Amino acid sequence: MCDIKTSYLELIGKAIMDFNLSEDEKLIQETIKDLASSKFAARADKIDKESLFPEENIKELAELGMLGTILDPEYGGAGASTITYSVVLEEIAKACASTSVITSVTTMVGLAIQREGTEEQKEKWVTKIATGETLGSFCLTEPTAGSDAGSLKTTATIEGDEVVINGQKLWITNAAHAGIFLVMANENPSLGHKGISAFVVEKDTPGLQVGAPEKKMGLNGSHTCAVFFDNVRIPLENRIGDPGKGFSIALKSLDTGRIGIASQALGIGQAAFEASVNYAKEREQFGKPIHKFQAVSFRIAEMKMKLEAAQLLTRKAAWMRDKGMKHTMESSMAKAFATEVASEVTQNAIKTFGGMGFSKELPIERYHRDIQATLLYEGTNDIQRLVIAKNLFA
Ligand SMILES: Cc1cc2nc3c(=O)[nH]c(=O)nc-3n(C[C@H](O)[C@H](O)[C@H](O)COP(=O)(O)OP(=O)(O)OC[C@H]3O[C@@H](n4cnc5c(N)ncnc54)[C@H](O)[C@@H]3O)c2cc1C
Structure with missing residues (x-):
């Protein structure tokens, strides 16, 4: 006889699905709900109509540690569960969708460095993202590489203990406000997507230029820009993870x-x-x-x-x-x-x-x-x- 309970448990990996939040996580949810429904909702219309970056919202989220909801406490994050993170983004988006995508993208960059980076890289960059000292931007898409991101053309030429990046990214969320750019670039184009590596480029690096925000249908508070790399020279120690692992990191x-x-x-x-x-x-x-x-x-x-x-x-x-x-x-x-x-x-x-x-x-x-x-x-x-x-x- 088919045991429905057993087959269901097999389906979900022999673990009981439990979406309950801990007391601390419930407190996070309530705090964000109060903040978003009172302050963010009141600001959302002006942010949209005037295409304003939601500076105050981001500052208030940073003060509450919510730009690092799921990042490790060791690096300044709140160490909450992914379910809590999901609930937090939901509450933010209910009030101001632009603020939610800014939060989501910077978290994604923090997570990538936390997962793949060396101890030194985590201390240097994840802490800044988790505490909101700066935002992260995720630079994958290019003019000729959207869905087919593996065909990206931005190159990373290794010169001794330095890397020189050349190319262009498109549609990059947070680019105009980020201090940390996680850039996917190919250091061995003959290998196709297996030549792509991930690098951190810091904001003021010579040769890095951010274009004007795209004029979009919506999410007007989240500025989306092209990013240009013209002989951008960074230390090789800014490579995140192994060479050739950039596409899989993305x-x-x-x-x-x-x-x-x-x-x-x-x-x-x-x-x-x-x-x-x-x-x-x-x-x-x-x-x-x-x-x-x-x-x-x-x-x-x-x-x-x-x-x-x-x-x-x-x-x-x-x-x-x-x-x-x-x-x-x-x-x-x-x-x-x-x-x-x-x-x-x-x-x-x-x-x-x-x-x-x-x-x-x-x-x-x-x-x-x-x-x-x-x-x-x-x-x-x-x-x-x-x-x-x-x-x-x-
Ligand atoms: C507001 C906004 C913010 C963004 N932020 C970022 C960011 O921060 N970082 C970043 O790297 N990118 C970002 N993007 C880029 C986004 O990820 C790409 O727009 C998306 O991946 C699609 O690529 P494309 O626009 O080049 O469309 P294309 O790839 O040209 O697709 C055009 C159409 O063809 C379809 N198509 C293509 N290939 C296939 C296939 N194999 N099978 C079926 N259908 C297919 C697509 O579904 C689509 O309907 C952002 C985009 C927007 C609009």
Whole structure:
């Protein structure tokens, strides 16, 4: 007879899934929720309309140690679980999606150096990221290497105990505000992606130039720029991990990064959902609140159902990371599912609000603009399906 409980436990690696937060982690959640819902939400409209970098938000997160939520306490981080990190990003994104992506990307850089770096490199750079002394930017994408990131053309020429970097990166989050650039560059192009290594380039290194922020549809507070490397000379000791391991470092970083993007999407979706529930109770047509019309209440029920499913998928990927389990496929599933659900939810929120959903007076249209980037970055959702299929048929 099939033992359902046993087969389920086998499926999840003989460990009980438990998404509960510790008392300390609950305190983190409550603190962020208070900060984001009071201060970040109040600033979000101006940040979006004037494309302002959310300086105060980032400063306040740094003061609370939340730019290093999952980084090791040894290097200034809070040492919280990935589930807590996911919850934190969700709360931030609910109020200001730009702030959440800035947080997510700098954390990803900190994690990569913490995972792959030498003790000296961790003390030098992870501490700065974890405490918010500076931000990190993750430089992988190039004009001719987006989904096919392994074909990147930026070169790293080794000259004795120095490296000279030449090339161009595109769409780099945090570039205009970062002190630490984690750059994927090829030191042996004849080996293809196996020649790529990861290097830290510090902000004021001669030859490093950051372009003007791209004019985007949304996430206007998160400045995304091209980065140019013109004979950028750095010490060889800035190489993170072994030579030729840069592409694999980037992919491992994305395994965690995608949990962050799924969490961001959940936060945006949740904000659109909560606003829709409130509006459906307040707005009256034909002499009654619009939630009394099944077309409206079913649409909102659908939002709830799908957001809840997306949250479970995201929590599962986070939990697997916390357990040290391989979670590449789960991160991709969470990222693709949560971002698509949230995009549908924000669109349905516009329908629920009618004309007011299209108005710049309310944040509803901003939610829908902001969510679009989550479908694209850290791998488009076509690429997430590619990752899932690759894992299924490996
Ligand atoms: C707001 C924003 C912030 C970003 N921040 C960063 C950052 O900090 N660091 C960084 O390195 N990058 C960043 N990116 C870049 C992002 O990761 C890329 O845009 C993304 O990977 C897609 O690459 P592309 O834009 O070149 O699209 P392309 O790769 O040209 O894709 C175009 C279309 O083809 C599809 N496609 C391509 N290949 C395949 C395939 N094999 N199978 C199926 N479909 C395929 C894609 O899904 C897409 O629909 C950012 C992007 C945005 C929009």
